[in-house]
Amino acid sequence: MKAVQHESAKVSPHQRYAKCIEVSRRIRWDIDRDVLRGRQFDPAHKFMPDGLSEVNRLPFLDTRERRLMSQIQGRTYANMFGMIERFVGAKMLEVGRDHALGDQTALEAIVRFTDEELKHQELFRRVEALAALALPPGYRFVSQADEVAAFVLGKSTWSILALTCCVEIVTQVHYRQSMESDATLSPLFKDIFLFHWKEESQHAIIDELEWLREDARIDDAARDVAIGDLIDLVAAIDGMMQAQAAADAHYFVTLLDRALSDDEEAHVHAALVDAYRWQYIISGVDEPRFGEILGSVITEAQGERLGAALAPIRRRALASELDALA
Numbered sequence: 001m002k003a004v005q006h007e008s009a010k011v012s013p014h015q016r017y018a019k020c021i022e023v024s025r026r027i028r029w030d031i032d033r034d035v036l037r038g039r040q041f042d043p044a045h046k047f048m049p050d051g052l053s054e055v056n057r058l059p060f061l062d063t064r065e066r067r068l069m070s071q072i073q074g075r076t077y078a079n080m081f082g083m084i085e086r087f088v089g090a091k092m093l094e095v096g097r098d099h100a101l102g103d104q105t106a107l108e109a110i111v112r113f114t115d116e117e118l119k120h121q122e123l124f125r126r127v128e129a130l131a132a133l134a135l136p137p138g139y140r141f142v143s144q145a146d147e148v149a150a151f152v153l154g155k156s157t158w159s160i161l162a163l164t165c166c167v168e169i170v171t172q173v174h175y176r177q178s179m180e181s182d183a184t185l186s187p188l189f190k191d192i193f194l195f196h197w198k199e200e201s202q203h204a205i206i207d208e209l210e211w212l213r214e215d216a217r218i219d220d221a222a223r224d225v226a227i228g229d230l231i232d233l234v235a236a237i238d239g240m241m242q243a244q245a246a247a248d249a250h251y252f253v254t255l256l257d258r259a260l261s262d263d264e265e266a267h268v269h270a271a272l273v274d275a276y277r278w279q280y281i282i283s284g285v286d287e288p289r290f291g292e293i294l295g296s297v298i299t300e301a302q303g304e305r306l307g308a309a310l311a312p313i314r315r316r317a318l319a320s321e322l323d324a325l326a
Contacts, residue, residue, distance in 0.1 A: 017109040020112070020205055029199075034195060041130050042188075052174060065256060084167055091160050120199070139248075140251070155230075163233050179193055223297075242276075253268065
């Protein structure tokens with residue numbers, strides 16, 4: 001797999017850092033002036049598109065209930081990225097020090113990256129406050145950002161950069177493939193992730209550059225350890241998503257004006273688990289751009305090890321989908 005040469009190798013790292021700076025300057029946005037613009041969420045609008053929420057697997061829900069499901073998932077989606085950006089910003093501050101007395105273009109790109117991640121954290125805190133005004137009380141985001149960040153930052157730099165690159169590629173794919181074309185979504189929610197996507201598209205490039213730089217620095221034994229760390233991180237995300245799915249399913253059911261059967265409640269919970277696995281794990285690792293980068297830095301045996309770790313998640317998601325179609 002390492003024999004694969006990534007397309008970006010045709011452009012020097014210095015040129016790619018410089019391009020990220022140029023784009024960052026050009027697309028710079030402000031939370032109040034450009035994104036929120038004094039608006040609030042309208043409870044009559046969906047937040048998450050059906051392709052991400054997998055609400056179509058729940059045919060027993062009516063239109064209002066499907067909209068509520070999209071809003072709960074959208075609230076969690078924003079909180080999830082706010083949490084992720086806590087450790088991303090901290091890690092980028094760390095790796096940026098390597099450039100402090102070297103490539104000043106790379107240093108500026110990473111400083112801008114970190115500044116933008118801090119802005120994104122503020123944005124998502126504001127989004128949660130707006131969601132709390134639009135939706136009934138009782139919602140709970142299970143994970144604590146600082147605790148999650150401490151756990152993640154205890155892993156190897158290679159594994160953290162791999163995870164970060166995957167997540168930030170995902171934000172682009174989700175917006176371009178699902179959110180952008182859905183005219184039924186909340187205009188405010190779409191704008192939030194449009195502006196987020198604009199800056200994340202540069203962050204994913206820097207993630208890749210730093211990941212490849214770290215990969216060139218370590219030996220095979222360290223890379224094997226890093227693969228194990230990446231597997232641990234994916235397992236941790238899966239655990240967090242299962243806990244959040246349980247909390248969101250409970251919140252959803254308590255807001256309905258009718259009682260679901262035990263079987264229907266079980267299907268709601270299962271659909272949320274699989275939707276979150278798709279959103280935060282499977283859609284990332286299956287994205288061709290991420291697969292190409294990963295394939296350029298690992299061996300076939302390491303790829304099989306990662307594939308084996310992901311197989312149970314894939315099997316459970318596939319089994320639930322087949323069950324829903326039965």
